[in-house]
Amino acid sequence: xxxDQLEASARLHPAWKPKRLLITPSALxxxxxxxxxxxxxxxxxxxxxxxxxRLTGLPDNYRDAKTTMAVVxxxxxxxxxxxxxxxxxxxxxxxxxxxxxxxxxxxxxxLAGPPIIRAYAxxxxxxxxxxxxxxQGQVTSRNAARAAEGTTFEASCYTDPLGIEHITGSLxxxxxxxxxxxxxxxxxxxxxxxxxxxxxxxxHGRRTRIRFSVNARExxxxxxxxxxxxxxxxxxxxxxxxxxxxxLTVAPILNLPGWREAYDALLSDCAAAxxxxxxxxxxxxxxxxxxxxxxxxxxxxxxPGSTLEMDPALRTRKTTKFGSVKYVFPRxxxxxxxxxxxxxxxxxxxxxxxxxxx
Ligand code: SF4
Numbered sequence: 001x002x003x004d005q006l007e008a009s010a011r012l013h014p015a016w017k018p019k020r021l022l023i024t025p026s027a028l029x030x031x032x033x034x035x036x037x038x039x040x041x042x043x044x045x046x047x048x049x050x051x052x053x054r055l056t057g058l059p060d061n062y063r064d065a066k067t068t069m070a071v072v073x074x075x076x077x078x079x080x081x082x083x084x085x086x087x088x089x090x091x092x093x094x095x096x097x098x099x100x101x102x103x104x105x106x107x108x109x110x111l112a113g114p115p116i117i118r119a120y121a122x123x124x125x126x127x128x129x130x131x132x133x134x135x136q137g138q139v140t141s142r143n144a145a146r147a148a149e150g151t152t153f154e155a156s157c158y159t160d161p162l163g164i165e166h167i168t169g170s171l172x173x174x175x176x177x178x179x180x181x182x183x184x185x186x187x188x189x190x191x192x193x194x195x196x197x198x199x200x201x202x203x204h205g206r207r208t209r210i211r212f213s214v215n216a217r218e219x220x221x222x223x224x225x226x227x228x229x230x231x232x233x234x235x236x237x238x239x240x241x242x243x244x245x246x247x248l249t250v251a252p253i254l255n256l257p258g259w260r261e262a263y264d265a266l267l268s269d270c271a272a273a274x275x276x277x278x279x280x281x282x283x284x285x286x287x288x289x290x291x292x293x294x295x296x297x298x299x300x301x302x303x304p305g306s307t308l309e310m311d312p313a314l315r316t317r318k319t320t321k322f323g324s325v326k327y328v329f330p331r332x333x334x335x336x337x338x339x340x341x342x343x344x345x346x347x348x349x350x351x352x353x354x355x356x357x358x
Contacts, residue, residue, distance in 0.1 A: 013194050013227035015166045016099040017043045018117070019067040024053045026121075027071040032169065033121025036071050039167045045069075058114055062302050065114035066099065069167065074120040079129055081153070086356050087285070088154035088188050090133055092126060094170040095119040095159040100192060101224035103306035104252050109295030111158060115302075119168045127177050134183050149209070150184025156211075162191040163226075165198070172202055179205035190249045192226040194235035200242040211247030211285065212236045214270060216262035219254055222308050229266075233273040240277035248282065248352070252289035253337055255309065255329060264344045271348040282352040286341050290328045 021040040027033035028049065041047050050056065055072065059065045074093065084091035097117035098107060107115070120126060134151050155161055161171045171189070178187040179202065190211040199210075212232050220228060227235075240246050248270055256262055274280055291299070296310045315327035328334065338357045345352055 011231075013231050015043070015195060016163060016225075018045045018069040018167070019064075020046045020048055021069045021071065021167075022048045022050055022055065022057065023071040023121075024050050024055070024073065026053050026073045028121075030073070030121040030124075032123050032173075033071050033073075035169060036069075036119060036121065036167055039169070040069065043167070058116060060114055062115065065116045066101070068116040069164070070116055070118050071121050072118055073122045074126055078120070079122075079126050081129055081133060084154050084157060086358070088152040089136065090130070090151070091154045091157045092130060093120065093158055094123070094126065094155055094161055094174065095164060095168060097158070098160045099163050100160065100226040101303070102192075102226060103222045103224070103299060103303040103308045104254075104289060104291075105299065105302075106252075106295075107158060108298040108302065109292055117159070117164060119164060119170070123170055123173055127174065130177075130185075131181070131183075134185055149186045152186045152188055153178075154188050156189040156191065160191050160193060161189050162193040162195060162199075165193075166195060172198060175199060175202050175204050175208050178207040179203045181205070181207060186245070188247070190247075192223065192232060194227040194231040196235045196239050196242075199244075200238060204242075204244060206243060206245055206281075209245040209247050209281075209283065210236075210239045211249045211283075212239075213249045213251055214266060215250065215252070216254070216256060216259070216266050218256045218258075218262050222254075222306065229269070233269060236270070237273045237277065240274055240280040243278070244280075246274070246277075246280040246282050247355075248284045248349075249287065250284065250341065251287035253286060253341065254289050255333065259337070260340050263341055264348075267341075267344040267348040274349075282349060284345050284349070284352050284354045286338070286345075286354065286357040288329055288334065288337060288358065290326045292324060292326050296327075 018040055023037050037047050055070055059068055081090040081092045096111055097115055130153055165171045187208040190213050192213045217229055291310050312327050316330045318326050318328050345354055
């Protein structure tokens with residue numbers, strides 16, 4: 001889709017509003033936590049000031065959980081960055097949980113309990129844990145393509161930080177924090193959201209790579225509550241024009257009817273959206289759909305009517321190095337997907353670096 005049509009066709013996705021925001025006394029004592037409560041109150045959310053730091057009164061059903069945000073203080077163990085190959089050297093968390101309703105959501109099965117959104121108030125304790133890790137990344141054959149980026153820090157393992165940024169403000173602070181560094185380092189996050197406006201003028205120093213999670217138009221029916229593709233592409237264009245490094249996270253790649261044409265059209269649309277962007281330094285991550293017994297069970301409970309295929313009989317069972325089992329596409333289909341998608345990337349985005357296919 002040419003960029004002028006893109007501009008005309010996309011209206012900003014409505015910002016998510018939590019019905020209730022719970023905040024602990026410790027979280028409220030941090031200026032960032034108090035600001036989160038103020039922003040949610042301005043949106044019309046009910047603000048519940050808890051009497052103790054233990055979270056109580058959490059909803060136990062999906063619908064209520066997905067409209068609840070809890071602002072808490074990240075404990076020392078939560079603040080400790082963890083290695084996270086192949087997507088980055090280190091992971092750190094600003095929040096957990098996401099307001100969208102994707103029927104393949106990768107958070108299902110990895111976060112315990114009802115899917116509320118937890119945001120951390122103590123950013124001034126979270127960010128200082130990162131600079132001591134500079135130069136401590138591990139370059140392996142699987143991630144060699146991003147070796148030139150310096151030490152990389154991933155902020156979206158358990159959340160979509162842009163989807164809640166209008167309440168937390170944490171992403172903007174983190175982008176500024178990385179922008180101030182002298183060293184070779186990079187903040188990375190993935191998003192399906194489109195509200196990039198407040199990020200555009202930040203002094204990011206090109207030390208942030210915004211990776212837009214994109215999929216074929218036919219996959220949008222599995223992405224409830226997330227901005228539509230034209231919105232994401234328009235946001236990607238704005239971020240690229242503002243000098244951010246850009247990534248495409250093509251995920252999850254699905255065995256859709258006509259998938260070759262569908263993903264080729266997607267990559268063509270991405271190329272059109274980036275047309276004329278000065279230097280997006282584009283990277284591409286290609287991630288096929290997979291599930292575990294645990295995530296399948298959780299997702300079937302959350303989205304009983306979804307038509308997303310999660311049939312172990314149609315998949316290959318794979319044991320990870322940690323001993324857990326996941327179900328991936330059969331080898332032959334994986335090979336075809338890889339060949340075709342890499343060819344589409346080369347055709348439409350010849351300057352892009354494919355970081356990995358998995
Ligand atoms: Fe899950 Fe990402 Fe969808 Fe949020 S946007 S529901 S994190 S898959």
